[in-house]
Amino acid sequence: MSLFNIFNISGSAMTAQSQRLNAVASNLANVDSATGPDGKPYRAKQVVFEATPMGGQAGVGVKVKAVVEDASPLKMNYDPKNPLADAKGYVAMPNVNPVEEMVNMISASRSYQNNVEVLNTSKNLLVKTLGIGQ
Amino acid sequence: MSGKIDDALRFNQTALNLRAARQELLASNIANADTPNFKAKDIDFASALKGALTGNSPKLAMAASAAAHLSGDAGKSVMGAQVQYRNAAQPSADGNTVDMDVERAQFADNALRYEASVKFVSDDIKKLLSVIQG
Numbered sequence: 001m002s003l004f005n006i007f008n009i010s011g012s013a014m015t016a017q018s019q020r021l022n023a024v025a026s027n028l029a030n031v032d033s034a035t036g037p038d039g040k041p042y043r044a045k046q047v048v049f050e051a052t053p054m055g056g057q058a059g060v061g062v063k064v065k066a067v068v069e070d071a072s073p074l075k076m077n078y079d080p081k082n083p084l085a086d087a088k089g090y091v092a093m094p095n096v097n098p099v100e101e102m103v104n105m106i107s108a109s110r111s112y113q114n115n116v117e118v119l120n121t122s123k124n125l126l127v128k129t130l131g132i133g134q
Numbered sequence: 135m136s137g138k139i140d141d142a143l144r145f146n147q148t149a150l151n152l153r154a155a156r157q158e159l160l161a162s163n164i165a166n167a168d169t170p171n172f173k174a175k176d177i178d179f180a181s182a183l184k185g186a187l188t189g190n191s192p193k194l195a196m197a198a199s200a201a202a203h204l205s206g207d208a209g210k211s212v213m214g215a216q217v218q219y220r221n222a223a224q225p226s227a228d229g230n231t232v233d234m235d236v237e238r239a240q241f242a243d244n245a246l247r248y249e250a251s252v253k254f255v256s257d258d259i260k261k262l263l264s265v266i267q268g
Binding site for chain 1: 150151154155157158159161162164165166167168169170172175211212217234238241242245248249252255256259260
């Protein structure tokens with residue numbers, strides 16, 4: 001019954017989008033974390049989506065293939081009074097781009113809402129189907 | 135006698151099954167709106183329904199005269215209907231061809247037509263009941 005499979009497909013998309021939202025939250029929270037548990041500055045994290053076959057006949061869901069660290073260079077702030085400053089007085093700050101993260105957040109939230117809508121529609125269709133002949 | 139009842143309901147039953155399969159495809163497209171390199175897919179409903187009712191699958195079979203020949207089965211099929219890639223009006227830079235406007239519109243359209251088929255089946259059953267009960 002393919003309508004039931006939509007629950008799996010949209011559910012997988014919602015899981016993936018919420019992981020993306022999670023990464024955005026982590027990035028925005030650590031926009032000023034000059035040092036982390038490993039002693040290095042925080043690096044922005046990005047999720048990579050991958051289409052994955054999901055039972056049914058042609059259903060394709062989504063999964064998070066990997067969480068990668070942004071390889072772009074760290075921001076160098078001139079702040080000689082900071083204990084983390086190097087010999088020239090520069091502090092390496094996270095490479096989080098707040099504008100990019102905000103855009104990512106809106107996109108993830110809209111995609112999540114879209115999938116909720118899809119799920120609700122499918123649920124309504126199933127309820128209507130159960131009512132056949134009544 | 136029950137064969138005749140089957141015949142009376144067959145058209146809408148097939149249509150419902152195909153609508154549900156198409157709904158799953160569209161849900162997959164919406165779920166993968168943010169997956170890089172994902173190509174939006176759909177089926178040609180009219181020819182799929184015709185094929186499912188007549189039992190002829192619209193696929194072209196290729197003659198294989200040796201064991202090493204590939205089957206002519208290009209891509210996936212849903213209930214005998216060939217799954218086709220959508221022609222994207224504006225594909226995105228990451229190779230994704232899901233156009234959310236098109237997908238949402240088709241999803242709503244398909245849901246409504248599914249509901250219509252449910253209603254038709256319901257009415258058919260009521261009609262048969264009134265004939266039986268007088």
